[in-house]
Amino acid sequence: MKFHLLRILLVSLLLAGCTAGGLSQAFPGQSLTLSYDDFGPETMAAPFLGPRGAHTAIIAHYGFNNITPSGPEDVRYVNVLQSLNYLRQQVRSLPATAANEPLRQRLRSTYARLYPLQLRRYNNALNGSFLQPFGGMDRRLMLPALPPPEI
Numbered sequence: 001m002k003f004h005l006l007r008i009l010l011v012s013l014l015l016a017g018c019t020a021g022g023l024s025q026a027f028p029g030q031s032l033t034l035s036y037d038d039f040g041p042e043t044m045a046a047p048f049l050g051p052r053g054a055h056t057a058i059i060a061h062y063g064f065n066n067i068t069p070s071g072p073e074d075v076r077y078v079n080v081l082q083s084l085n086y087l088r089q090q091v092r093s094l095p096a097t098a099a100n101e102p103l104r105q106r107l108r109s110t111y112a113r114l115y116p117l118q119l120r121r122y123n124n125a126l127n128g129s130f131l132q133p134f135g136g137m138d139r140r141l142m143l144p145a146l147p148p149p150e151i
Contacts, residue, residue, distance in 0.1 A: 030117055031061040032080075038110040039083075040090060040103060048086050049076055060114055062121060080118050084147045087111045091151045111151050122146050 036056040039045035049058060053074035066077040091107050094100045 030120065031059050032113060032117060034058040034060060034110065034113070038106065038113075039087070040107060044090060048083075049078065060117065062117075080114055080121070081144060081147075084111060084114055084118060087114070088147060088151050108151055115147070115149055118146065119149075 034057075036042070036045060036049060036052050036058060039049060039058065042052045046052070049056075056074045056076060059075060059077050060080045060083050061077055062080060063077065064079065087107050087110055091104055091111075094104055094107075
């Protein structure tokens with residue numbers, strides 16, 4: 001009897017997580033909260049993050065980008081790998097002048113804060129058992145390329 005109750009409880013918990021995005025919200029993984037300014041001024045960051053709000057918080061996570069304001073708290077969700085690629089592109093496109101050096105340093109520090117999350121995810125994907133159907137060295141071919149550790 002107890003086994004059946006436990007099984008029903010487990011199934012009900014799993015079904016609650018099967019709603020649209022429910023499973024990823026139930027097991028969110030690691031994320032990092034950043035400010036809008038960490039991605040540069042609004043003119044630079046608006047194509048990636050959307051328009052700036054009064055108190056816009058940016059949450060870098062492993063899911064999809066969601067840059068539409070999510071209510072009065074104005075939280076934007078961005079993918080970690082896409083954020084790293086965006087920051088690399090912005091640093092490369094900045095002219096090498098002394099006036100741009102503080103902005104370049106701010107973008108580099110944001111990149112350095114995001115990089116350990118992507119590295120941890122990459123290493124976790126490679127550390128699976130060899131008994132899994134996609135094991136060994138073939139796993140590197142399926143993963144997106146790991147960006148360089150610094151820009």
